[in-house]
Amino acid sequence: MTDAPTVGFPEGELGPVVRQTVTDFEQWVFVTFHQLSHYVRTNRFYGLLAFVVLIAGLTLAFEVDAGIATVRVQQLFRPSEYLSNYLVYTGLFVVLSAAFFGGDALSVDFSTGTGYYMLVLPIRRPVLLAGRYAAAALVTMAIVGVYYVFGTVGAVYFFGAGSIPWTLLEASYAIAAVFTLAALSVAFCISAFVRSPAAGVLVTVLALYVGFATLQGTIELAGFEPWFSLSYAGGAMAAVLDTDFVHLQTVPLGEDQYYTIWSATVSEGLEIMAGYVAVFLPLSAYLYQRKESTG
Amino acid sequence: MGSFELAGVSKSFRTGPPALTDISFRYEGAGAVGYLGPNGAGKTTTLKLLVGLLRPSAGHAYVNGVDPMVDRKQALWDVGALIETPEPYPTLNVLEALDAVGRARGLNRDDIDREVDRCHALLDLPPLGQRVGWLSKGQLQRVALASALMGNPSVLLLDEPTSGLDPAERVLVRRTLNQLKRDHLVFMSSHQMFEVSEVCDQLVFLDHGRVLLRDRVDRVAGRIRSxxxxxxxxxxxxxxxxxxxxxxxxxxxxxxxxxxxxxxxxxxxxxxxxxxxxxxxxxxxxxxxxxxxxxxxxxxxxxxxxxxx
Known part of the structure; x- marks a missing residue:
């Protein structure tokens, strides 16, 4: 630190400024916090949260209306079965959140003035990406967490707190976190490709929700296991809670005709998700690093 | 003291003629360099190359001796840049937007507060609690300029810094730049000749991606007989x-x-x-x-x- 006053500024308004070396990790933490502060104030965050609360609340309301006895019979008297069925929309909410918060996470730097603010700072682009990725993951997990809270409240109401399979529930939430990372990796990659933020969000939703589901169905019809599909891997979130889990189901369609349905095991699902993170996240970083502000 | 340099830099895009052709110049120390040329001459492209927003097709750009394409963090560590129209996240307030810049540049909490106060005094910033999304164009431009000044970087790269400002704001920014150039290296593009003649010591004239003339302002003016x-x-x-x-x-x-x-x-x-x-x-x-x-x-x-x- 120097005692010499800096020349050229109104006296008393500027003293020597100490600028410390900032590690990439410290910058990552601040970028995550900065991004998180932005995300939780956006209309898309409140909109998605309202959507999740609406779906979760309505589902719960209908079940309460049906009565405890009916729900218990429907769910084979198993709270894990109830949770597995109740949390069936987790994948949808993760995909929507990944699209909303990841679909334009990088393209925003090349289509709006945000890039001229953030990309001229002394921060490496992979650090920026990692901060935004972490913030998007945290927001998504918060939204999914609300859904899980509704599910847990329902399970406690119908089956009692003592019978809740807490470990399995935690495992399901942890798998949802991994699924979130995989979905965000794809979303970030799309975002690094496209220039328009709106296009990034739309393409992410189409790819993750419609594209994978269609592909999975087609491949299953052809009699193959869709082991490469992220939506297939997402089944592990419910599979971990499903006490009657079956990896392979054969459904008769007619005379000598069968339709085979595969469900990902927990380990298989996690492997697929990890594969998506391993491929798409570095690809996103590479594309983001090379992208130019030509606008 | 800071420096910036373009060494044989050319830049072409997929379509159209080359944006820049074999540009070479270097400035270091303190003072203000004006970058003049018509729209499309390549001024913004040059500034983008210096901060690593664009990659040169040939040659190298250096800021403080570091190529931003090689080490962006090191190159931009002591650089404040205002390119095009920077927009912090609209959901954040002015203080949060400036705080982010201060943190990125390694300032501690106290220094961030002092720097925000300094910028507030220099540029008459809008209320610090006001959301960025609600700022007028002029207010946003002053916040963007303040973000370039946060941490007192030695090199300031400014792309039309008074764009969108009203006359009073222009005077304020000109006064600020005249103070800054005493111990900073300012490189600014502008269409405002009065602004350039008021602020700059050196000039670079650019047209169709080529440097036409580099000289001191007084010498350039001395050549002209009205x-x-x-x-x-x-x-x-x-x-x-x-x-x-x-x-x-x-x-x-x-x-x-x-x-x-x-x-x-x-x-x-x-x-x-x-x-x-x-x-x-x-x-x-x-x-x-x-x-x-x-x-x-x-x-x-x-x-x-x-x-x-």
């Missing part, structure tokens, strides 16, 4: 009374009852004779070139579109 002056008398002057002036001038026209515009050959000798002739008509209140010398230099160097074809 061929037109406006004279204002302290009273109404009849056209008939101007016959003595007309004899020296090439052309003469009345702008008002007291003001006249006189064209002449631009030489100092004729200028002296014109002034004497005017003073013999009536007391002269004002006798001045009709335009900035710098503006005339610009027009002389860079052909207007009609002449271009």
């Amino acid at each position: 061929r037109e002056v406006d004279v204002e008398f302290d009273r109404r002057v009849d056209p008939a009374a101007m016959s003595g002036v007309r004899a020296v001038a090439a052309d003469l026209s009345a702008l008002s009852e007291r003001r006249w515009r006189i064209s002449f050959d631009g030489s100092d000798a004729t200028r002296v004779r014109l002034l004497a002739a005017c003073q013999s008509v009536a007391p002269v209140v004002q006798f001045a070139n009709t335009s900035l010398l710098l503006e005339e230099a610009y027009l002389e160097l860079i052909p207007r579109p009609a002449e271009d074809s």
